Amino acid sequence: MxxxxxxxxxxxxxxxxxxxxxxxxxxxxxxxxxxxxxxxxxxxxxxxxxxxxxxxxxxxxxxxxxxxxxxxxxxxxxxxxxxxxxxxxxxxxxxxLAYPIELLPHAREAVETLAATHRVVLITKGDLMDQERKLAQSGLGELFHGVEIVSEKTPEVYAGIFARHGDGAERAMMVGNSMRSDVVPTIAAGGWGVYVPHGLVWEIEHAEAPAASPRYHSIADLGELANLVAQIE
CATH class of the missing domain: 1.10.150.240 (Putative phosphatase; domain 2)
Known part of the structure; x- marks a missing residue:
């Protein structure tokens, strides 16, 4: 590791x-x-x-x-x-509930690359059956060391997940398109939060970027993630 x-x-x-x-x-x-x-x-x-x-x-x-x-x-x-x-x-x-899954650019490459050197965990909100369907159709399921489908993403939830699947939030990173759900609570838990803008964001998921935190990063797309992880290492 x-x-x-x-x-x-x-x-x-x-x-x-x-x-x-x-x-x-x-x-x-x-x-x-x-x-x-x-x-x-x-x-x-x-x-x-x-x-x-x-x-x-x-x-x-x-x-x-x-x-x-x-x-x-x-x-x-x-x-x-x-x-x-x-x-x-x-x-x-x-x-x-039946729409086909279309991966975003560099998604498979990013997960595959990091899965070779780190524990990778899928952490998502939503309906259990629908999220399981999407993961199965994505073809990415076998790449993850763990999958967590949660009702809400809070600092406490992230702390628990990263304790179960890793070495605690302090040695973990969360990557996502939601400032409110992916980035802010992970940094509050002590981890790194990486924002990957998507363009379309549900109004409820908006939040201010924690720009003052040294553990906050933003990348243009998942193609930049491996380099960012290497820099942190």
Missing amino acids: AGKLTTVGFDADDTLWHNERFFRLTQARFTELLKDFAEADHLSERLLAAERRNIQRYGFGVKGFVLSMIETALEVTEDRVPANVIRELIGAGQEM
Whole structure:
């Protein structure tokens, strides 16, 4: 194992493979279905508010998103939403749960390279069955030394994961596209946080970059990760 850094955690959605764009496409469909009842901006605000309320009830992922869309549709139509619209929203969710997985550039190369010298762990939020499906379809599953599907990513969660799968957070790195979920809590736990911008970020995942921390790094894409790890070593 390497000296300073022994464990590297990878986020899944929008770090290793595309995900957010399917939510955006479905939200556009939702807006079109309800255009006779509310303006697009108003619908977006109401849906985001519903998602914020419902995270504690449903967690992260497609199923919670669909339930939030249905709840919002009922609210903006004052319970008059046509049954066919509800059916369409359910169908849209089922389609999201069947979208093929498309890896992001350098994803396989990055995981393979680091798996040869470090413990690599997949750490992701979301629905258990859907995340397992995506990992299986990605073809990356056999590369990871461990997989953790969690309900939330907090400093305590990272501390526990890196204690189980490595030598503690102080000798671990988390790589992901979410400042709020991947970078900030890992640094708070004592590890390195590496931000890989994706372009499409769910509003709830926004946070300020911990730019003052010596353990914060940002790379343009996963093709730069191996060099960054070598520099830290």
